[in-house]
Amino acid sequence: MRYPVQPTASHFIDGQYVDDTDGTPIPVICQMSEKVIATVHAATPAIVEMAIASAKRAQVEWAAMTGTERGRVLRRAADIMRARNHELSVLETEDTGKPLQETLVADATSGADALEYFGGLAASLTGEHIQLGDDFVYTRREPLGVCVGIGAWNYPTQIACWKGAPALACGNAMIFKPSETTPLCALKVAEILHEAGGPAGIYNVVQGMGEVGNALITDPRVDKVSLTGSVPTGQKVYAAAAAGIRHVTMELGGKSPLVIFDDADVENAVSGAILGNFYSSGQVCSNGTRVFVQKGIKAAFLKRLTERLAGVKMGDPLDETVNFGPMVSARQRDIVEGFIEKGIAEGATLVTGGKRAGDTGFFLEPTVFADVTDDMTIARDEIFGPVMSVLDFDTEDEVLARANATEFGLAAGVFTADLTRAHRMVAGFEAGTCYINTYNLAPVEAPFGGSKKSGVGRENSKAAIEHYSQLKGVYVAMGDVEAPF
């Protein structure tokens, strides 16, 4: 079975599809054919109002259910997602252009993991009892209320679930606004949660650009905003949330270092660098795009990397043998091309790639630059495309200082056979998500998020519960009340 690409309607609110065709049309463009394959409409003020009013009402009912009951809904939704993995993966590929080979294992499956994990935690979210002589305090772990999730375009299903699952487990309602570039997949998440028994209104999806996001996060009925996006957007959204003293989770951009020492296993280091630069055509926030390679292993690393890149198969992302898809949009392709031109102009050595590919489609070759220096634009700015920068280094102290010399702090990785050094490096990295002898894995059990300008808060793991709930302390007196007069 295959889902129709054109959704039934633009938004999913209060358990059903709704539309208001007065909203600005948002075309969905196929990254392979460059043709419009679906159209949705940005939410009008009436749609935004409908979504918030419905979430506010539904949240009360949802929070009154036991954790076990809420968890059951999430786990049922996880089962449905797994049973429909193929059609959800096809839709994810149509939304993003990522190869089906990837989406079959990384998107609905990761979303289902989040629903299952937080569904399992829901029943055990408790407060604590603090004895104070005869008196005592107990704490209640309570939901925040209505949460708004705003997504980026690279992982539309996964982001919708990573935000929705912990929010719902804690008894919140969520209104999710997908990126205008990839509006399709979150609608399926909403539909599935409803089918799994979620009360109408606990997970609404509304479409739109920044204005719709802004209308949602400035509404006084909204208690929290969780954004996945770029740092400039994060600054705006964080500021708007601060005006209303709202809770925030910010999952923002990065320019992460991947450090490869002379003693590393070359084959594994090359695999790590490929995973950290070319998966999803490089459109991954945690990518290790500054690959610091110690001078003694540089020649062997570049040789094997170039050989391994011969295994890239570009083409129709729906063809399961294709392992490298087009960029998400013409705009993103053009941005990345601009960075490649800068890399060449600023004197980096183009080892491989650098060009468009194919007659149609937003394809860019996987690109590797060597002899990159810290001051070059390609070593400083987030590119969000398939461009790897290889930088040379001599010593551990030197590379750690250079790895940290960035305003970002999302991820960092190290490849070495010396485990003492690996742990020392990781302790020194200014980054929220670190890897030793691997790169870019993001299981739901592990916290994911950034430090410095890459973000605030953590997604996944038990840590996410702290970001979707609040504690109420209750002092209970067992005797008379003493007062001064």
Ligand SMILES: NC(=O)C1=CN([C@@H]2O[C@H](COP(=O)(O)OP(=O)(O)OC[C@H]3O[C@@H](n4cnc5c(N)ncnc54)[C@H](O)[C@@H]3O)[C@@H](O)[C@H]2O)C=CC1
């Ligand atoms: N840390 C993480 O977990 C991840 C971070 N990202 C980051 O996302 C970026 C790429 O995604 P894009 O969609 O281009 O990011 P973006 O920042 O352009 O947009 C993100 C979302 O924010 C919305 N938005 C824009 N202005 C807004 C405003 N004023 N108020 C409310 N919402 C607003 C957009 O409509 C979109 O849904 C990259 O920088 C990447 O590093 C991407 C994936 C994961």
